[in-house]
Amino acid sequence: MSYFIGIPLLTLLAIFQSVLMSHIELLDGRADLVLLAVVSWSLTRRSEEAMVWAVIGGFALDLLSGLPLGSNALILLIVAFLVSFLEGRFWEAHLLMPLGVMLVASLAYHFLCTFEIMILGYDVSLAVVFRRIILPSTFLNVVIALPASQLASALHSRLFPQEVEL
């Protein structure tokens, strides 16, 4: 069920990333809507679905990017896989959990993107990238992490209502 919602939702988020987020920049950093969606869905204890979302959303981002098709998909899959290890931990229910997870996920995502760009032959100044892209993007992602995870859990409870035994 979540795949039927995931495909159009993630495609739309990728389009908004291309059309809208370029207007809402902090230095050169932008909030990563697809990353937010994938991590938030992973935090609703549906990590395997989140990995599929990561691949779908990654391909949607790649279609609208100059990067080779699959590059964002692979990076998002790695991030979703790492986030899946948090499932079932005792501190999972903490209110501020999404902030911490998004901080780590965003840093991992951007460092992997930087690494990939370097492999593709770009002459990258790590200090500039860290200051102008990674830090501002991570800040924006962390700011939006709480509302994003609230939205994800609202969507989760609508799609998969808890069964009550009578």
Add this chain to the structure above:
Amino acid sequence: MNRSNSRLLVAGTLALITIGIMVLSIGGFITPVHDMLLRPISSVQEWIALRVSAIHDTLTAPRDVASLQAEIARLQSEVARLEQEIIVLREQATEAEILASLLNYARSQPENRSIAANVIGRDTSPFIRSIWLDRGSDSNLSKGMPVVTERGLVGRIAEVFPTASRVQLITDPESAVNVTLQLARTDGVLVAEFNGELSVDMIDQNAEVTVGELVLTSGLGNFPADIPVGQIINIRRRDYELFQEASVQASVDFEALNIVLVITNFQPIPVELTSP
């Protein structure tokens, strides 16, 4: 199978599929699928871009909003209709203004044939500086065509799909443009830093470069000659180095690109390497 193994299996399968698609993509085997997927996406992107552009223009023009509000107060009965109408008209006026400047520019360059295209998005990766246009191979655009506005050089088409194309901006770190300094009459290469700042490298040490002079395309390589690129704002000259370097303020505002011209009849002049 326990939860951890099943997770590993899902991740491994997805990774193999993704790497497979990536390899096929790099080899150019799935371009038709890419075209097919991009067609509906670029239509939705274009539809959203028009609305976002209208809202963005409204939000970033505070004086106009104030005058709109005054009008709303005066004409209470027609509030909704007028507001809608004004937003649409303002968008059309801005578009007409841009098109008029582009038309003037196109008339001043009769040797160039060009097609106007709307900017419908930017690269989803902050590492790559490129924009998406609403025209592609269906409008006879092809890879390598130069893209300009009435203010100067924007970039060149890097990828073409039937209904959309991607333009590599001159601010992309992978871009390089052969340029001439207007007063010093010397050539150099325009390159971009990762943060989008432009500079001209490989300027002859003996050239008298001055702050404020215009930087134009030289006509060698991928762009026609004499398209403005920007102005020199700072010169770095060290006696022990082979070349001078100068920082450039771009003449185009890359954050406010709405409509651009694609030059369709330009034939690149290959740069010949001199043998030692």
